[in-house]
Amino acid sequence: MSGGGGEGELNLVPYLDIMMNLVMFLLAVTANIVQLREAPVLVPTLVSDNGGGSSTVDPKGFLTVTVSPRGFAVVTSYGVPASDLPREANGLPFDDLTRVLRQYKDAATAPGQPGLKDALQVVADSETPYKEVVATMDAARMDGKVPLFPGIQLALLAAQ
């Protein structure tokens, strides 16, 4: 078979041109596809008749991390003193948050202590950028390779 398009033969050159362009386009597109992941979150039930979001809140042994322009505040539901982690010049102190949460978890899960749920509540100021909330969730979810609080619950703001 000749590709030159002799008399009585199919001319394949235009077809090959199209194929080549398509392959180049798809190679370029697939090489630049952004890899996406998903982060499951829990949301408290809003009203009684809707099914809302599932919630695993236990009033005992539950941690709340608040994110505000001032920084982080870690609040516990069982009398352990709260921690404030002020915002630094280069942003929120995510490494310090992970360290503090690890300390809380180790202290609460020691023998004779009430223990902690694996869920943690995150609440943020209404103007806090979403990326800071996601980074806070990352800091609370894992401590290096060790799971810290894998279940994250987003608190809904009262005004919504």
Place this chain on the structure above:
Amino acid sequence: MSETPADLESNVGDDDHVFITRKRKNHEEVAGLNLTAMMDVMTILLVYLIKLYSDAPENLTLNDDLRAPASSAPDAISPAVRVMISKGAIIVDDKPVLKIKDGKIVTEDPANMYAPLNAALQKRVDDLRAIALRTGGPDFDGILMVVADEDTPYGMLTGVLGVAGRAQFTSYRLTVRHKKE
């Protein structure tokens, strides 16, 4: 001067005739490039790339208006009803339902600013339930995929989640860009 195939055939026997016929065929094949093998390779490559591209559930159009935040969340994306919150609009399954300007929802009725979103989500849920009923397929699973721009205010995000809860969504997945450790 080289002999042409006609010259060669003029004074030869049967054995020589076979040899000359082969020589003529080789002469013709050299004249044109055989593209069949190349076409095979290109076709296989094209089919593979089209399948790879079309099967990706994360086939989302991210741009400057919609840039998901980076995260170390490990879960792979699964198909679900999708709400996108970009810098310019809130979009339900590729249909804009609310406009956003300067980080605020553009509305004439601030008390019910999420009403169009609520209606769109409720309609989507009703459609999915009707399809499941008609086809006998699995019922509506209540999963909502939220793709939000990284600068979206937390108040708007929770507002959307609250409306989704009222539309009977029960499980929420925040879509993020994979951050390599």
